Amino acid sequence: MENPKLCILLASYNGEKYISEQLDSIINQTYKNWELIIRDDGSKDETVTILNKYEKKDERIKILRDDKGNLGFLKNFEELLFNAKEEFVLFSDQDDFWLKNKLEKFVEKIRDLDEKVLSKPLLIHCNSLVCDDKLEIIKEEFIDSKIAKKTNSNIYFFEYIVQGSTSMVNKKMIKESLPFLKNVTLHDRYFHLLSQFLGTRVFIDESLVKYRQHERNEIGANRSIIKNIMSKKYFYVEDRKLIEEIKEKYIKCLRKRDLNDIEKYLEVTDRNKNRLERFWLSKYFQMKLLKRLVLLIKG
Numbered sequence: 001m002e003n004p005k006l007c008i009l010l011a012s013y014n015g016e017k018y019i020s021e022q023l024d025s026i027i028n029q030t031y032k033n034w035e036l037i038i039r040d041d042g043s044k045d046e047t048v049t050i051l052n053k054y055e056k057k058d059e060r061i062k063i064l065r066d067d068k069g070n071l072g073f074l075k076n077f078e079e080l081l082f083n084a085k086e087e088f089v090l091f092s093d094q095d096d097f098w099l100k101n102k103l104e105k106f107v108e109k110i111r112d113l114d115e116k117v118l119s120k121p122l123l124i125h126c127n128s129l130v131c132d133d134k135l136e137i138i139k140e141e142f143i144d145s146k147i148a149k150k151t152n153s154n155i156y157f158f159e160y161i162v163q164g165s166t167s168m169v170n171k172k173m174i175k176e177s178l179p180f181l182k183n184v185t186l187h188d189r190y191f192h193l194l195s196q197f198l199g200t201r202v203f204i205d206e207s208l209v210k211y212r213q214h215e216r217n218e219i220g221a222n223r224s225i226i227k228n229i230m231s232k233k234y235f236y237v238e239d240r241k242l243i244e245e246i247k248e249k250y251i252k253c254l255r256k257r258d259l260n261d262i263e264k265y266l267e268v269t270d271r272n273k274n275r276l277e278r279f280w281l282s283k284y285f286q287m288k289l290l291k292r293l294v295l296l297i298k299g
Contacts, residue, residue, distance in 0.1 A: 004110060006034040006103060006168075007086035011076035013041040015094035016050060018212060021135075022096055023054050023061070031103035036061045036092075039080050042070040047094075077164075077187050078180050089174060091187070093165040097135055097210040102126070106168050109204055121173035121199030123191050126166045128209040135210050142211050148203045155286040156196055157243075157265045158234060164188035166209050173199065181249065183241040193246055197258050233298075234291040235269045268295075 008026060012019060026036060038061070040048050055061045064083055071079060077091065088110065092098075109124055127148070130139035147153075148161045169177075169191055176194055184190045195201040247254070247262050254262070267273065268282045279296050 002111075003033050004088055004107065005086050006031075006107070007084045007089045008034055008036045008092050009077065009080040009084060009089060010036060010038045010092040010094060011041060011073060011080060012038055012043060012047050012051065012094045013073070013076070014043045014045050015047045016043075016045040018095040018214075019047060019050055020054075022092065022094055022098070023050075025096075025098040025100070026092065027058055028100050029098065029103045030101050031107055034060060034103060035086070037064055037080055037083060038062070039064040039066075039076055041072070041076045074180070074184065074187060078178070081174055081178060084174065087171050088168055089170075090168045091164045093211075095212045095214065096128075096165050097131075097212065099208045099210070102208040105204055105206065105208055109202060113202070117200050117202075118170065119172065121176050121194055122170040122202070123162065123173060123195035123199070124168045124202045124204065125162050126204040126209070127207040128163060128166050128211040129207045131210045131212050133212060133214040135212060137210075138213065141207060145203075145205050149205060150286070151201060151203070153286050154261050154284075156192065157261065157285055158287050158291055160189060160192075162188045162192035162201070163209075163211070165211065167191065169195075181242065181245045183238065183245045185238045185242070189239065190242065193243065197246060197254055198250060234287070234294045240266070240269050 010022075023036075026034075038051055040051060040063070051063055055063050064080065066079075068079065081089070088106075090103075090106070105126070106124060110118075113122075125148075127145055128142040129137050130142050131137050142163060143161050144159075147155055147159055164187055167188055173191060173194060176198060177190060180187070180190065192201065243262060243265060247259070251259070264281065264284050268278050268285070270278070275296070279292065282292055282295055
């Protein structure tokens, strides 16, 4: 698979301020064999006008037009996935900026993988640079690369280490994921869990995307340690529901080790059980100390 054609999916909504920069960063990629499919979710600003101009400018850019109206962020990406036909599919946010060698790095990683890995659900992801609204770098990594590199660890039950806009999945993953399960709230988390349970997750230890922070998506910062602990959760109810649903759907496909891990996760996150007992059970998982404290303090 020397030069696979890549499919990039972009879900847009009221993105007039930054979307041109992101589209330019895709057009300027060193790897040229790609198509970009965009579905706008009913923008009220000039986003669609901008998209139409880019579609005319570059034949690799295609706008998905339908009469389904506003679907919301998650369903917009799901609709795009139904229209993706290539073997490898990447996700793009409308307000980020891709470093020019991002696609090249992903293709290099594909070439390194053997047929056994490629034949199963696959997720490849990288890190990103956290930037301000002018793309000035604030932080060199968005996710903790030390954790992301642990492919044989069960820490992923309690850590979100996959960012949608830095991810690529293969056709086998898409087939397994569609239609989305009812408890999916974040497509990146969904693909992350499916890759851990059904296939392979591969991490590229480089920041290849500038993740823009602005008034609509700023991450919380500069809080005291106490406030940080009290605002933290060691798990999310929505995440627990999704893991339960994945278990029910794929129970015949799950490896014994993964099934055992899921059962223990469900015990640790069962608030009907004794808190101290769950705290003790949590030692089975690789978990950050802060999350264990949150479990002990808040239950």
